[in-house]
Amino acid sequence: MLAFESIPRSLAAKVNQSEIETTSKQAQEAMAAKDWAVAVKSLEKLAGLAPGVSEVQANLGLAYYSDSRILEASKAFERALKLNPKMTQAETMLGLCYAELGRNQQAIVILASAFRHPSDKQMGRLIGLDLQRAYEGLQQQDKAMAVADELLKRYPNDPEILFHSSRLYADRAYELMTQLMRVAPSSVWLHYATAEVHASLQRYDLAIGEYRNVLAMEPRMPGIHFRLGRAILQGSKETNAVEQALHEFELELNLSPDNSDAEYEIGEIYRQRGEFEPALAHFSKAVQHHPDFAQARIGLASTLISQGRSREALGHLLEAVRIEPQNEVAHFRLASVYKVLGDAANQQKEMAFFQKLHSAGAGNVLPLSGPSVTQQIIETESHMPP
Numbered sequence: 001m002l003a004f005e006s007i008p009r010s011l012a013a014k015v016n017q018s019e020i021e022t023t024s025k026q027a028q029e030a031m032a033a034k035d036w037a038v039a040v041k042s043l044e045k046l047a048g049l050a051p052g053v054s055e056v057q058a059n060l061g062l063a064y065y066s067d068s069r070i071l072e073a074s075k076a077f078e079r080a081l082k083l084n085p086k087m088t089q090a091e092t093m094l095g096l097c098y099a100e101l102g103r104n105q106q107a108i109v110i111l112a113s114a115f116r117h118p119s120d121k122q123m124g125r126l127i128g129l130d131l132q133r134a135y136e137g138l139q140q141q142d143k144a145m146a147v148a149d150e151l152l153k154r155y156p157n158d159p160e161i162l163f164h165s166s167r168l169y170a171d172r173a174y175e176l177m178t179q180l181m182r183v184a185p186s187s188v189w190l191h192y193a194t195a196e197v198h199a200s201l202q203r204y205d206l207a208i209g210e211y212r213n214v215l216a217m218e219p220r221m222p223g224i225h226f227r228l229g230r231a232i233l234q235g236s237k238e239t240n241a242v243e244q245a246l247h248e249f250e251l252e253l254n255l256s257p258d259n260s261d262a263e264y265e266i267g268e269i270y271r272q273r274g275e276f277e278p279a280l281a282h283f284s285k286a287v288q289h290h291p292d293f294a295q296a297r298i299g300l301a302s303t304l305i306s307q308g309r310s311r312e313a314l315g316h317l318l319e320a321v322r323i324e325p326q327n328e329v330a331h332f333r334l335a336s337v338y339k340v341l342g343d344a345a346n347q348q349k350e351m352a353f354f355q356k357l358h359s360a361g362a363g364n365v366l367p368l369s370g371p372s373v374t375q376q377i378i379e380t381e382s383h384m385p386p
Helices: 007-011 017-032 036-049 054-066 070-083 088-100 104-116 121-137 141-154 159-168 170-183 188-200 204-217 224-235 241-255 260-273 276-289 294-306 310-323 328-341 344-360
Strands: none
Touching (some): 017 036, 070 088, 088 104, 088 121, 104 121, 141 159, 170 188, 188 204, 224 241, 224 260, 241 260, 260 276, 260 294, 276 294, 294 310, 294 328, 328 344
16 A cells, blocks of 8 residues: 655654654554554644644545545545645545545546556556446446456456456356356355355345355455344344344444444444434434435434434435435435424425325335445334334
8 A cells, every 4th residue: 555755754844853753653663564553543643743744644544544444534635635735646545535435426536537547556456446336336337337347457367356347247247257266266255246146135044154254264354244234134033133233233343433334234223122322323423424325314313203303303304305316215204204393385295205106116226236224114103113
């Protein structure tokens, strides 16, 4: 991973030379050793000593990113670019952060040009994967396929790229999966792909086994604990299935603190239990990390409604219907909030729109890319969590 300009040279004239050299050396040694927690601590100290130095902010962003603290990394790179807009490497890293945070349009603006002229082969690979992710997130499948084709030309035997391409190209899945088996028969990505196939076919017991195989090989692989938790929720017949799933979602957050899907699932479990304060906290974090996460907006609003805080719920439901205009649950909840607030005109309007969607069978449309989450459903007051 890239590192930015030597820190002491940038700060020598601005703060105590001895303190800067000591702290900078600690940061550089920690980064070289990939001890990201120590690197973050040292770089945060440097940033406090000299907040106006772009290289400090850029290196802090790199340390955050490497420690899976993506939201904090994005903010550090934004500060670096505000101080020095010509830091192209920091801009590229910011694009990667945006893609991983689901800020797809912002990511594409940066990554599309960077992918054409990457600084090195490894960076080009990262840029391509996140650019493909961003296009998929916006459902621009033709552009995602173009990126996938280019990635396959550049990295024909890379198991991770083969896996993501196989998900995108349904009509080419057999060909790509055969190639994956040939070039990496013992790869973690083959187990990952097999788990995804089983999950898509609702063979959750088999999916659970394959996800656990992945974790046995790569315990810190992002996203696997989340997918395992979802498979347990959907298919496990054990009496403690919800507790098992909750544990997996919590493990996912330990690895990826900005995982809004895991935050959402934990929030929904607590909401269903009637434990509204922890539900509110987790839904709020999901929305903070991913403001356009409609299901999290609805879950947060439903929790507020259960607490008698309908006026606070209103804004989240308005955002939900803006994000997903065809989401009948959001319109139903919005109608109920307007009723509580005494707004008869808007209540009737939303209920009419809900009935139109419901009659047409619109329901909730699952996202076309990325792991699915538990969908919010219509609950009358008598069926709301206790």
